[in-house]
Amino acid sequence: MKVAWVTDSTAFVGNGMEDVHVVPMHISFGDREYLDGVDLTLEGLYEKLEEERVAGKTSQPSIGTFVSLYEKLAKDHDVIFSVHVSSHFSGTYASAVQAADMMKEVFPAIYCVDSKILSYPLTDLIRYGQALDREGVSHEEIKTRLEERAAQSRTFVMVGSLEQLHRSGRMSGLSFFLGSMLHIKPLLTIRDGKLSVDQRVRNHRKGLALMKQRLSAAKVREAFILYGLNREEADHWMEELKGEFPGIHFSPYPLAAVIGIHAGSDTLGISWFDDIGSGKA
Template identity: 30%
Template sequence: MAVKIITDSTSDIPPEMAKNMGITVIPLTVSFGNEHFLDNVTLKPDEFYRRLSLSGIYPHTTQPSPAVFKENYEKLMPQADGILVINISSKLSGTYQSALSAVTMLENISCPIEIIDSQTVSLALGLLAIKANDLAKSGKTLGEIKEAITQSLPDAQPVMFFDTLTYLHKGGRIGRAQSMIGSLLSVKPLLTVRDGVVTPLTRVRSLQAGMDQLYNFAAQHSTLEYVGIGYATSTTDALKLKERLAPLFPPEKIYLTQVGPVVGTYTGPNTLCINIIGKS
């Protein structure tokens, strides 16, 4: 048996990829009015962005209940030496708290369970889960994996190009980027997550300039361990960025995933994001 890895759907690891890797992804819920969907399970990204563009209803999101985590713990424990759970920043969602609460609900704990607040979101979170899974497959113990991932938290960073801050503002997750509201008439913001909170980096006037910034962010790192690109609606832009990153990191090792409905609720369409685990 080996250590099993659990993350949540804000990691933007697609279901098929998660299945192939053996990572358990617990979905959050996205709702349009009284219609409720499991993130990237009963509502896929393309349909979500279509609804987001056409519907007059602004979606809202809900964290998984402790009972959902408990059910997954009970399913995995018989086949695991340990379980490591890596969740979205606790400053952006209550998912981490649900994961913690679920442990106290278990009657019989047959293997140790450790839970990490990633202090990040989207594919930066996903890369942490992928790294943990790689370590588990290499035979590392739960303690060794937890230590390695904890040490990697400061190195796991997303940088996101936003076409607009409207969705982030409406969703109440704007954090330190609040200072940009009102000054973004013809410019596009680039944001990151620091200390678990959405934080502004800079602003640009075009997508091309934004892609330059995403590339420069990766290029400033002396070591790149994992790289991923997240996109909302434009595969073309994501592939262009992947090709451009080729001198820095092997393209075949760059993960390319679509930003899911829950994260997309706050980013909106036309978002492009680079995610890394690396050192400057």
């Protein structure tokens, strides 16, 4: 059976991924709207955040966009898996579910999955599902195992810019003032699909040390370094981690716009899946 995979632009879809179709998120600055990854790159997003000095906003693709894509894919596929950014970050998953419901009379084999994550971990989840499909695992079981694996995701992000966090509405004016005065930044975590503050730290290096501490307590074989624009710092930190954790495979990937628009271009983070390793089925 021929399977199509649909995701959104919060995922990092590189070369070599077959039959993966990306639906772009919408990013707006005032009355100007862009399609994420189509007419606004991640680099362009950060440039606009600096130039505009106003909060950017993200919004989910429309239900109609999903219906149009599903109709197109249904012509030459037997099954569609639609795997999307955490439903706590965006209404994208809800749009996909509603579109699939509208299609169920003519094409019932659409499986929507709330990944509870974003960026490359979302991509890795899709790779895992594709591997299961190649092994002949049933489509219902693939959906179940994707959801189980998503629940094992752990992500920590060191905020790069308090100002950007404040402008985006994720930090109060008082917290921004005190944080700036005392050089305190929040270490954010994504767990069960929700973004929250793991701990507040006095400086960037202490934040990296705390993420390293979180990693040392986990049992993993693979971890993803997530960064805004500062690839050089990401590579430097990755080499440091490789030396301390020789049994873990590390690889760097850019953060999705949905996080970068709140946390800033100097944001750096790490993500992994507990106890499941690389995601190879």
